[in-house]
Amino acid sequence: MNYISTRGAWSSPNAAQRFSDILLEGLAPDGGLAMPESIPQLSRAKLDALRDLTYPQLAFEIIRLFANDIPGGDLKALLARTYTRDVFGSAEITPLKTLESGLHILACSNGPTLAFKDIAMQFLGHLFEYVLGRSGGEINILGATSGDTGSSAEYAMRGKRGVRVFMLSPYGRMSPFQTAQMFSLDDANIFNIAIRGVFDDCQDIVKEVSSDIEFKRRMHIGAVNSINWARIVAQVVYYFKGYFAASASNDERVDYSIPSGNFGNIYAGHVARKMGLPIRRLILATNENDVLDEFFRTGNYRPRKSSETHQTSSPSMDISKASNFERYIFDMAGGDATHVAALWREIEHFGGFDISDDAMWDAVKASGVVSGSSTHQDRLDTIRHIHEKYGVTIDPHTADGVKVGLDHREQGVPLVCIETALPAKFEATVVEALGIKPERPAAYQGLEELPQTFKLMDADVDEVKRYIESHAG
Numbered sequence: 001m002n003y004i005s006t007r008g009a010w011s012s013p014n015a016a017q018r019f020s021d022i023l024l025e026g027l028a029p030d031g032g033l034a035m036p037e038s039i040p041q042l043s044r045a046k047l048d049a050l051r052d053l054t055y056p057q058l059a060f061e062i063i064r065l066f067a068n069d070i071p072g073g074d075l076k077a078l079l080a081r082t083y084t085r086d087v088f089g090s091a092e093i094t095p096l097k098t099l100e101s102g103l104h105i106l107a108c109s110n111g112p113t114l115a116f117k118d119i120a121m122q123f124l125g126h127l128f129e130y131v132l133g134r135s136g137g138e139i140n141i142l143g144a145t146s147g148d149t150g151s152s153a154e155y156a157m158r159g160k161r162g163v164r165v166f167m168l169s170p171y172g173r174m175s176p177f178q179t180a181q182m183f184s185l186d187d188a189n190i191f192n193i194a195i196r197g198v199f200d201d202c203q204d205i206v207k208e209v210s211s212d213i214e215f216k217r218r219m220h221i222g223a224v225n226s227i228n229w230a231r232i233v234a235q236v237v238y239y240f241k242g243y244f245a246a247s248a249s250n251d252e253r254v255d256y257s258i259p260s261g262n263f264g265n266i267y268a269g270h271v272a273r274k275m276g277l278p279i280r281r282l283i284l285a286t287n288e289n290d291v292l293d294e295f296f297r298t299g300n301y302r303p304r305k306s307s308e309t310h311q312t313s314s315p316s317m318d319i320s321k322a323s324n325f326e327r328y329i330f331d332m333a334g335g336d337a338t339h340v341a342a343l344w345r346e347i348e349h350f351g352g353f354d355i356s357d358d359a360m361w362d363a364v365k366a367s368g369v370v371s372g373s374s375t376h377q378d379r380l381d382t383i384r385h386i387h388e389k390y391g392v393t394i395d396p397h398t399a400d401g402v403k404v405g406l407d408h409r410e411q412g413v414p415l416v417c418i419e420t421a422l423p424a425k426f427e428a429t430v431v432e433a434l435g436i437k438p439e440r441p442a443a444y445q446g447l448e449e450l451p452q453t454f455k456l457m458d459a460d461v462d463e464v465k466r467y468i469e470s471h472a473g
């Protein structure tokens with residue numbers, strides 16, 4: 001499997017990139033994102049053969065299609081080490097919780113940082129160590145987080161040989177639990193940088209540092225943020241797992257609802273659907289930062305400035321420029337990189353683009369994505385409703401997804417809502433909704449009282465570069 005950039009790089013045969021080549025990269029040299037040349041299609045017979053596999057077996061059958069430059073035996077061993085009951089709390093890894101007939105929650109948040117990002121990130125941790133071990137190389141991971149990516153990356157990479165993590169986060173904007181999870185780590189290879197700004201400022205710094213090719217090469221800068229292709233591939237797996245658990249046979253179709261920020265999670269669902277998994281709809285849920293909802297309703301994509309990004313009670317979705325969206329648009333443009341590059345120039349010059357009169361809009365309609373948004377009050381109401389009716393406590397992000405999912409629910413079609421975090425991670429909003437604290441796993445008692453270390457900085461690219469240079473040994 002070869003990879004190409006959404007803006008055209010790497011398409012000549014002598015520039016061909018394999019999975020391990022793009023694994024440690026952020027953006028492509030032309031500013032685009034890595035995409036597989038084609039999406040593998042699964043036959044009905046193959047789908048039937050996948051239905052009863054364990055999670056690591058299923059992960060192997062899916063990921064090997066995209067990562068066929070890693071020897072099969074090695075990949076299988078890596079996945080068996082990644083997806084264990086020890087790390088994820090159950091052999092199912094992502095168990096399906098049934099609220100009532102046809103209404104489910106896919107529990108994806110039982111990894112070390114209590115958010116779904118661990119599913120992909122734990123795999124990356126093992127994969128990086130494997131790849132660097134083979135090449136004898138090292139990597140300085142530079143990332144931006146609105147809360148969950150950062151902690152997930154740090155817990156996956158702590159103590160990993162050849163790996164350092166420099167993680168930018170918006171100062172004072174993460175939940176106390178998220179902040180404590182990251183800033184209490186004292187591993188020598190983990191560096192927390194708090195930026196005076198919002199998530200998009202952090203993400204812009206990462207993009208700018210990574211576009212300095214000389215610096216990137218010299219400092220071995222790599223990325224694990226949501227544009228990392230290996231993360232998308234690892235997330236494709238639980239769409240299969242959830243589908244098999246929610247249906248009795250591969251003749252059925254199911255709907256998924258997905259709380260969305262950077263469009264990574266839902267994009268993995270889109271890939272699963274393209275591979276032939278019988279997903280009817282992908283229901284995209286945003287909070288008050290509703291850029292993506294606006295696009296799917298109108299065909300008009302208008303990313304907001306960071307000053308127009310609302311701080312909400314589902315902070316991991318406070319994103320107004322969804323990086324993986326470019327991958328989806330590349331698909332909708334039929335893989336026409338010139339068209340994609342032109343649309344992104346339009347964003348640069350005119351602040352957005354409108355495809356409602358374009359043939360691409362028909363492709364969007366056919367892709368099964370529908371959308372909706374929710375408010376703080378909706379989240380409170382949904383947390384309360386689910387707790388009262390089913391005795392289950394959900395976090396505010398999952399509540400965004402459940403709210404919009406229920407709005408789009410159709411009789412006779414199972415609805416699977418992806419749980420993106422445990423409620424313990426976002427205590428304040430859960431207490432506001434229910435008047436009681438959510439249960440917290442024993443290992444996390446007293447987390448906020450641990451000493452915290454971080455470096456506070458303005459949103460200044462050069463200062464970040466200097467910091468990396470002086471700490472990257």
Ligand SMILES: *Cc1c(COP(=O)(O)O)cnc(C)c1O
Nearest residue numbers: 148260261262263264265316420
């Ligand atoms: C990251 C995250 C999201 C958004 O996922 P994307 O892949 O960026 O769309 C939603 N909820 C939680 C809890 C998250 O950590």
